[in-house]
């Protein structure tokens with residue numbers, strides 16, 4: 001593995017690790033606030049117990065998110081000094097704002113965690129709202145930096161020098177709205193289906209009680225809405241990419257020849273040697289429509305992109321298919337769940353539904369990872385689209401492979417330890433206000 | 446007089462804010478590290494209680510103080526991008542180790558707390574926490590020393606001085622030790638405020654010991670600075686930065702006196718002032734350099750538009 005490849009893989013590993021905690025950091029507070037809100041309105045202790053349990057888990061996840069975020073902010077300088085030298089002075093604003101959002105989040109999270117018995121129920125609930133908002137803002141802000149890499153804006157290059165920097169214009173670049181929207185929704189999608197899956201697992205193992213059912217109810221109510229919005233916003237993203245990053249779009253679709261009336265390929269393995277997409281199913285004209293909004297318009301293929309500016313379709317196409325496949329599956333499963341509940345006029349998920357939910361526990365997170373692979377690998381060889389190549393941005397320090405190995409190990413330790421901790425939290429009995437003898441018998445069930 | 450020949454412009458103001466962030470990190474995050482150091486050195490009949498007290502004091506804020514580190518990093522790469530790039534390259538090795546330290550420390554602290562019923566796990570995480578707490582400030586100090594040494598050369602925005610020699614030198618190592626001890630010192634003083642009775646006596650003794658060590662290493666690092674960081678040494682005399690040395694000595698003595706006479710709250714304030722004064726003096730002596738001798742406030746600053754935004 002060369003130094004460039006090692007550095008890229010290290011960046012991807014770190015971000016891929018961080019993004020999981022970032023997504024939960026955006027999604028879980030929303031569920032917490034909803035659960036506590038229902039408790040405020042109905043007085044049902046089950047919802048309070050859920051909110052408490054989630055806040056406990058969130059405290060751990062938040063800390064891991066902050067630590068891994070710290071690592072990334074160092075890595076930007078350690079791995080990509082040339083990139084930061086160029087871009088730091090242009091895209092600093094979203095990063096500063098993210099820091100600010102994190103500040104707010106941390107303060108209110110402190111109040112929330114230490115205030116369970118000290119604040120009035122209403123004040124406590126209110127203190128959770130800024131946590132949810134600031135968490136979402138962190139993600140939305142930081143995506144602006146990534147969007148800028150896709151559509152650099154807010155500066156002029158005069159004789160090879162960056163001039164007329166306008167940080168506000170850089171932040172409000174044209175890729176930001178779609179990317180931020182899609183990521184924001186993705187965080188909720190991933191978290192809700194993750195939670196639903198965990199509690200479905202509990203029900204499958206015989207704990208068919210109000211506690212588990214309520215968790216699934218909250219998660220899937222939000223989940224169904226956001227999974228549908230996810231597809232809508234994904235379509236908006238795709239149209240933007242088709243317009244602005246034709247090379248990435250061609251790689252996403254595995255399209256080699258520029259064609260009008262282009263068909264949508266489902267599945268398949270792109271082979272750059274022969275310039276064919278093998279084993280795919282084609283839906284006539286659908287691609288032209290998805291890309292440009294009408295059934296005939298031309299879609300650019302990889303063959304019309306200069307050879308040294310083509311991203312790798314063997315990575316981008318499968319990753320894209322995986323994300324969309326998961327997105328569709330999530331919509332189907334959550335709709336099925338509510339349809340059955342609606343017909344039976346009661347929420348009593350059957351065995352197959354529970355199994356499907358359990359199987360989809362990590363799906364949202366996998367889709368997030370896949371989506372980022374599409375965005376990042378699809379942008380190659382550029383680190384800043386049409387401006388700077390990744391190979392020119394990388395550090396000249398040798399021995400990146402060793403550093404990559406070391407950090408991967410470190411993240412693995414962190415991951416194992418986090419999972420172990422979360423299991424400890426999960427194995428405690430629900431914090432319901434029940435007589436103490438009952439609690440004790442519950443402990444190891 | 447004590448108004449040095451600095452130009453108060455936008456880069457300078459942002460540099461000062463950066464310095465403020467570093468100071469706050471030093472006196473808050475530094476004490477967190479220091480807590481870990483005393484955990485490592487917990488001895489005597491009350492070793493267990495000492496460790497518990499340290500964990501309790503760090504508990505509620507254990508990661509919040511890192512915000513100041515992030516603040517400093519973000520400010521550096523937004524306002525002085527070439528500095529960020531040069532540090533990331535020249536100090537690659539120690540900074541990677543700093544990262545390892547921060548990650549392991551943060552993780553180990555929580556995991557130790559939650560692993561209360563699993564004794565071997567708790568031990569292992571406890572050791573990790575303590576060792577990482579000691580190593581990280583040492584490495585950060587090492588980096589600061591290297592930045593001041595004048596041995597990091599940046600020519601045409603390429604680092605030409607290699608990846609080892611600037612920080613593997615007596616002066617950076619002395620500064621690393623100084624950083625390590627100042628963390629221990631601050632933590633011991635703070636812990637005196639938080640404790641009572643015999644435990645307080647333990648930490649009082651430690652504060653006094655650390656104070657002496659701090660003064661000793663500080664004194665040793667002066668001649669090393671003369672040789673190892675000549676620009677900063679000269680800057681100190683030219684810009685009256687030396688005036689801060691007597692101030693530091695006075696505050697240092699005052700802290701010791703306050704600890705001796707058990708006025709711990711006063712000691713805490715004076716100790717913070719002492720550390721802040723030292724850092725301000727350093728920054729003043731190093732002016733106009735951000736990385737001696739090639740990057741200055743003037744030539745490393747981002748555009749005014751960015752700086753204005755960052756200011757808001």
Ligand code: HDD
Pocket residue numbers: 150175178179180182183185186187189190230231233234235237238239241323324326327328330364365367368369370371372373374375378
């Ligand atoms: C829960 C996760 C999730 C799910 C179910 C989907 N996505 Fe997605 N997608 C993401 C999570 C994600 C992401 C990780 O959040 C990305 C990476 C970069 C970004 O802005 O969002 C992304 C990027 C991304 C891009 C590239 C944007 C760019 O490069 O700027 C496109 C075109 C789509 N998505 C389209 C879709 C479509 C049509 C979906 C159909 C259901 C879909 N996504 C489901």
Ligand code: HEM
Pocket residue numbers: 008009011012015016017019080083142143144145146368369372373376377380382383390
């Ligand atoms: C603000 C957000 C982000 C920034 C500034 C950013 C920046 C970078 C940089 C500098 C690189 C190395 C250069 C390159 O290969 O293009 C990179 C690569 C990569 N990043 Fe991102 N990234 C961001 C978000 C993410 C996230 C959240 C993920 C989540 C998984 C991700 C996944 C990747 C991957 C997979 C690569 C490697 C691509 C390759 O193989 O070349 N990125 N990113």
Ligand code: HEM
Pocket residue numbers: 018019021022023024025026061062063065066067068069070071072073076098099102103135136138139140142143183511512515
């Ligand atoms: C280049 C990319 C990134 C960098 C440098 C980065 C940096 C950081 C840092 C330093 C923190 C700790 C908070 C602090 O101390 O300020 C953090 C936390 C966080 N980051 Fe990132 N981040 C990156 C990518 C992302 C992305 C792509 C997202 C989401 C879409 C994200 C969302 C968050 C969230 C929500 C938190 C709060 C922690 C939590 O709630 O668990 N970050 N990030």
